[in-house]
Amino acid sequence: MKPVRYLYPILIAATLTASCSAGQKKSAEETPSKYALMAGETLDSIYAHYGVEGENLLRENYPNDEFYRATYLAGDDNNSPKPFSYLWPYSSTVSAVRAIYDATGDTAYLTLLREKVAPGLEEYLDTARMPAAYASYISRAPQSDRFYDDNIWLGIDFTDFYLGTKNPAHLDKARMIWEFIKSGTDDKLGGGIYWCEQKKGGKNTCSNAPGSVYALKLFKATGDSAYLAAGSGLYDWTKTNLQDTTDHLYFDHKLMNGKIGRAKFAYNSGQMMQAATLLYDITGDKRYLTDAQEIAESAHRYFFSRTATDSIGEFPLIKNGDIWFTAVMMRGFYELFLADGNPAYMDNYLRNLDYAWEHARDTETGLFNSDWSGDTKDERKGLITQGAMAEMFATAALYQSKNK
DSSP: OOOSOOSOTTSOTHHHHHHIIIIISOOGGGOOOHHHHHHHHHHHHHHHHHBOTTOSOBOSEESOOTTOOOSSSSSGGGGSOOSSOOHHHHHHHHHHHHHHHHHHOOTHHHHHIIIIIHHHHHTTEEOSSSSOEEOSSOTTSSOOOOBHHHHHHHHHHHHHHHHHHOOHHHHHHHHHHHHHHHHTBOSGGGSOBBSBSSOOSEEEHHHHHHHHHHHHHHHHHHOOHHHHHHHHHHHHHHHHHHBOTTTSOBOSEEETTSOEEOOOOHHHHHHHHHHHHHHHHHHOOHHHHHHHHHHHHHHHHHHSOEEEEOSSOEEEEOOSSOHHHHHHHHHHHHHHHHHHOOOHHHHHHHHHHHHHHHHTEETTTTEEOSOTTSSSOOSSEEHHHHHHHHHHHHHHHHHHHHOO
16 A cells, blocks of 8 residues: 555645645654545545646546536536536545544645645536535536535534634635525424425435534534534434334435435435434433444444455445445444444454455556446446545444454
């Protein structure tokens, strides 16, 4: 494994060299774990293969396909080719940088955020419509839809950056985004946050579960009880409206006519697991811990439903699906580990990540296929998959540091 040296090829690597010579280089006792190195190397590969010369923005896929159409939008946005990624895949690099900084404490990643990632992100900021928020595509292009969940993921990252650095600029961004999220709530269906500002056809777990996490993190950051009330209210609404009570996992959405979209995705249950754990941490109410543990048991059984064999023996392997969903679910398992000290689920995540490094990674590019078994290869490798992998390796490093 090569050392993590060239974090972003478009900028001058001497920035990092200088920071190390100024005293930020780790001591022998603080040498980054193999997972931190994996995270850094994956981030290197992102900028090497998705970077655009002269831009802070990134491509959506590798190899780039000018005729690619995104299928995860609410409607008309996917009618024309786009030279850069949509906001959602780009945001995965924000999460990756945040996670690697959390795991390593290396301020070079704050430099990366300041000089590369944040300037790219600001190209999506839409201040023409108020409250201001990040649009699904860059502002130099025709106006695009704005998604509440896209903004929530960024709000969580900015809040986490603030909690880790105490830089008020990060909290200002988190508060700005929260104003937009509040504008996406009403009393229809008894409350909850819509999915898309322009197409309010229903309310999704992917906006309400992380909305709860976001509000609870803002409460931790500010002590403002309004955020605690919002976080607990969103948690209750999602549990009441979208939980499958037979297995404690979560359905995808509820339409305005009351019909439930019954698909189950890893990130939805993972975010409710994290929200429940945060509520337990804040309130001490053990029913929230029970909720989180019940979700964890079912989610591990449901989503890790294949079997693989490594040098130790057989273990549960994540089933095929969106890898970014897997990364967001990992946040919930890690939060639960911090609360109850049970390492079993996180240990299995690490075995899965080791297996993916050996079987799903293309050694020539350093990029990952979405099938961790290695049985199938992606024709195009999505930016969002690579950002998710970098985040998970960083979370694995952070977990190891806490589980000594």
